[in-house]
Amino acid sequence: xxGRRGGDVSADVVVTGRRAVAEAVKAGRALEVLVDxxxxxxxxxRAVLDAARAAGVTVRTVPRADLDRFEADHRGxxxxxxxxxxxxxxxxxxxSFGFADDAFVIVLDGIEDPQNLGASARTAEASGAxxxxxxxxxxxxxxPAAVRASAGALLHLPHARVANITKAIGRLQExxxxxxxxDGDAEATVYxxxxxxxxxxxxxxxxxxGLSRLVRERCDALVSLPMRGRVASLNASAALAATLYxxxxxxRR
Numbered sequence: 001x002x003g004r005r006g007g008d009v010s011a012d013v014v015v016t017g018r019r020a021v022a023e024a025v026k027a028g029r030a031l032e033v034l035v036d037x038x039x040x041x042x043x044x045x046r047a048v049l050d051a052a053r054a055a056g057v058t059v060r061t062v063p064r065a066d067l068d069r070f071e072a073d074h075r076g077x078x079x080x081x082x083x084x085x086x087x088x089x090x091x092x093x094x095x096s097f098g099f100a101d102d103a104f105v106i107v108l109d110g111i112e113d114p115q116n117l118g119a120s121a122r123t124a125e126a127s128g129a130x131x132x133x134x135x136x137x138x139x140x141x142x143x144p145a146a147v148r149a150s151a152g153a154l155l156h157l158p159h160a161r162v163a164n165i166t167k168a169i170g171r172l173q174e175x176x177x178x179x180x181x182x183d184g185d186a187e188a189t190v191y192x193x194x195x196x197x198x199x200x201x202x203x204x205x206x207x208x209x210g211l212s213r214l215v216r217e218r219c220d221a222l223v224s225l226p227m228r229g230r231v232a233s234l235n236a237s238a239a240l241a242a243t244l245y246x247x248x249x250x251x252r253r
Contacts, residue, residue: 015029
């Protein structure tokens with residue numbers, strides 16, 4: 001059985017963890033589900049098996065050692081996944097994608113931690129974002145760990161991976177998006193002005209360094225999250241969640 005512990009998800013890799021595997025099945029990405037023959041029949045495992053049965057996906061019980069070959073933290077279940085890259089879009093696709101008039105997208109400017117990539121995708125998909133945009137270089141690839149951290153959201157959410165975030169922002173602006181960068185040094189906060197109506201892109205910078213200079217300059221507006229405690233900042237995915245649910249989502253209910 002082929003498997004890899006890192007690198008980009010490609011034509012025949014795995015998704016691990018019960019929730020992520022269930023979402024892989026629902027998204028039509030699972031080719032086969034492998035279950036530890038000693039796994040307990042928990043609610044999460046039943047959800048995986050029910051989803052596989054409904055989708056007509058083959059389930060095989062195997063020794064735990066077979067699953068360990070893919071990833072140590074598999075939680076007793078692995079899905080062999082089809083070409084996740086088939087969901088990936090390019091910069092050029094941003095100009096022709098069928099965005100609704102009130103669509104919002106999330107742009108990640110250099111998020112390097114796969115856990116943060118997955119958590120950001122999970123928040124984006126749950127809040128109603130229609131697309132995730134991220135860099136192809138010096139940024140987290142879509143790995144099994146990222147898919148698991150996203151609870152399978154990376155298997156549902158259209159994902160544009162681009163070489164140049166600044167050019168991608170330009171494409172979005174040409175498509176009618178107002179681009180808002182999340183910047184800790186911005187004078188305006190998410191509480192000062194409502195989120196603009198219509199199409200909006202929220203840009204989140206890298207862990208620690210924030211938005212790159214060119215990306216910051218390309219944004220139409222910059223906002224910050226007010227920090228009232230002793231901790232100076234939130235991690236990337238937490239900052240995104242706070243911004244979406246305090247700033248973006250309320251105007252789109």
